[in-house]
Amino acid sequence: NQDSAFYQGMWENLLRTGHWRGEIWNKKKNGEVFAEILSIGVVRNAHGELTNFIGAFADITPLKKTQQHLETLANFDPLTQLPNRRLFNDRLAHEIKKAHRSGKLIALMFIDLDNFKEINDTLGHDIGDRLLEEAARRITGCLREYDTVARLGGDEFGAILPDLEHPLHAERIAQSIIDQLIAPFQLDNDQAYISASIGITLYPTDADNAAALMKNADQAMYLSKNRGRNRYSYFTAELQEAAQQRMRLLADLRNALKLNQFSVHYQPIVELTTGRIRKAEALLRWTHPELGTVGPAQFIPVAEESGLIVEIGDWVYRQAAQQAADWRARLDPTFQISINRSPVQFRRLNIQHKSWLNDLQTLGLSGDSVVIEITEGLLLNAEADIRNELIAFREAGVEVAIDDFGTGYSSLAYLQKFDIDYLKIDRAFVSNLHNSAADLALVEAIIVMAHTIGLKVIAEGVETEEQHAILKAAGCDYAQGYLFSRPVPPEAFERMLHAHD
Numbered sequence: 001n002q003d004s005a006f007y008q009g010m011w012e013n014l015l016r017t018g019h020w021r022g023e024i025w026n027k028k029k030n031g032e033v034f035a036e037i038l039s040i041g042v043v044r045n046a047h048g049e050l051t052n053f054i055g056a057f058a059d060i061t062p063l064k065k066t067q068q069h070l071e072t073l074a075n076f077d078p079l080t081q082l083p084n085r086r087l088f089n090d091r092l093a094h095e096i097k098k099a100h101r102s103g104k105l106i107a108l109m110f111i112d113l114d115n116f117k118e119i120n121d122t123l124g125h126d127i128g129d130r131l132l133e134e135a136a137r138r139i140t141g142c143l144r145e146y147d148t149v150a151r152l153g154g155d156e157f158g159a160i161l162p163d164l165e166h167p168l169h170a171e172r173i174a175q176s177i178i179d180q181l182i183a184p185f186q187l188d189n190d191q192a193y194i195s196a197s198i199g200i201t202l203y204p205t206d207a208d209n210a211a212a213l214m215k216n217a218d219q220a221m222y223l224s225k226n227r228g229r230n231r232y233s234y235f236t237a238e239l240q241e242a243a244q245q246r247m248r249l250l251a252d253l254r255n256a257l258k259l260n261q262f263s264v265h266y267q268p269i270v271e272l273t274t275g276r277i278r279k280a281e282a283l284l285r286w287t288h289p290e291l292g293t294v295g296p297a298q299f300i301p302v303a304e305e306s307g308l309i310v311e312i313g314d315w316v317y318r319q320a321a322q323q324a325a326d327w328r329a330r331l332d333p334t335f336q337i338s339i340n341r342s343p344v345q346f347r348r349l350n351i352q353h354k355s356w357l358n359d360l361q362t363l364g365l366s367g368d369s370v371v372i373e374i375t376e377g378l379l380l381n382a383e384a385d386i387r388n389e390l391i392a393f394r395e396a397g398v399e400v401a402i403d404d405f406g407t408g409y410s411s412l413a414y415l416q417k418f419d420i421d422y423l424k425i426d427r428a429f430v431s432n433l434h435n436s437a438a439d440l441a442l443v444e445a446i447i448v449m450a451h452t453i454g455l456k457v458i459a460e461g462v463e464t465e466e467q468h469a470i471l472k473a474a475g476c477d478y479a480q481g482y483l484f485s486r487p488v489p490p491e492a493f494e495r496m497l498h499a500h501d
Contacts, residue, residue, distance in 0.1 A: 367397025427461025
């Protein structure tokens with residue numbers, strides 16, 4: 001309702017100008033308050049003396065409700081009732097102005113829910129929505145009254161923490177959010193578990209405008225993801241530089257294939273009982289015109305995130321298949337080449353595996369000419385399309401190896417279900433065989449388990465004769481590593497094959 005100052009201003013304006021128009025709150029006889037638009041005009045006689053007032057009004061309560069509803073839709077998330085990205089941006093800009101005057105710190109947080117997609121896909125969107133509502137309540141409960149928390153979209157939330165005395169205050173709140181979200185969610189008869197990856201950036205330490213702060217918080221959040229999730233990370237200048245390098249790398253990566261900057265090298269896989277090179281792993285190499293050799297650890301993640309790995313992976317496969325055909329025809333009719341296949345390549349809705357199998361037929365190769373190397377995690381999250389592709393490879397006689405075995409979550413049931421042929425023991429276990437009784441016991445157990453269910457074992461990262469001897473004594477089938485050779489171009493690999501004959 002209006003106060004006395006409002007009415008005083010209204011009458012002053014009315015007497016000075018002869019009219020007044022505006023919105024007021026009024027009350028009906030039954031006590032119900034309603035909004036009205038009111039127009040008042042002054043009536044004067046021939047001598048200019050005020051004789052009367054004429055007023056007209058209309059009830060605009062439905063209009064005000066509609067306006068309020070539209071404002072809510074424009075500024076608030078309908079599921080969680082939290083501010084949406086638009087209102088969040090407005091409040092961030094407002095807090096920056098305040099902080100500029102006060103000299104106080106602002107912390108901006110991006111909060112991404114880990115594993116939400118799996119829960120949404122498994123339990124359904126209704127359950128997923130309920131989890132988001134509960135997550136919103138838990139996050140809000142960790143913040144102060146004058147902080148802002150918003151749902152920025154999907155499973156991502158944002159928080160603005162103004163008037164901070166010290167960055168440690170932001171850390172305490174971030175850790176509180178992590179602790180709250182890791183507790184189980186009871187959703188009907190199901191219990192769901194998630195965690196949170198949080199990115200934190202500070203005003204004015206990291207940036208002096210809203211757009212830069214939002215970008216910083218996003219990068220810091222992805223740093224938390226890459227570090228293993230369920231944690232918070234601060235934005236740093238080094239992180240910004242890394243992000244810019246990734247952008248430049250991606251731009252160059254898009255042209256690398258057509259500019260013939262890629263090559264395929266081959267690393268021998270040695271049969272331990274005979275010492276013969278019976279297999280090789282095809283490994284992609286990139287020679288950049290300015291940067292020189294770019295390591296796979298640098299560019300493969302960028303290729304996967306951008307989807308370029310699909311086109312690049314096809315090229316690697318064709319190169320390796322042609323090489324297998326050549327070496328089988330001239331050197332060893334049973335020679336095999338292993339080719340890595342990224343989870344991204346499996347998850348793309350295409351008929352790529354049919355193209356790969358057609359390439360084998362065109363080259364006159366049987367399925368056992370190549371081995372497809374996949375990760376343990378791919379089996380754990382195998383959707384219908386992935387299962388169908390694996391089955392298609394198996395039916396064509398193509399063998400499958402689990403790369404980096406021991407670092408993931410595979411079980412015997414998965415290995416048998418997908419009819420796996422090889423386990424490749426991760427180099428982390430091999431490197432410490434001579435010093436760690438635990439690693440030795442684990443490697444021996446993997447070999448026994450694999451042989452029991454009909455799988456062969458390949459040890460990766462073999463670098464010393466001592467490791468070689470231990471693995472051979474343990475009954476390991478194959479080994480690869482710098483002890484035998486680094487990955488080399490096809491010509492050098494062929495010379496190596498001749499030397500071993």
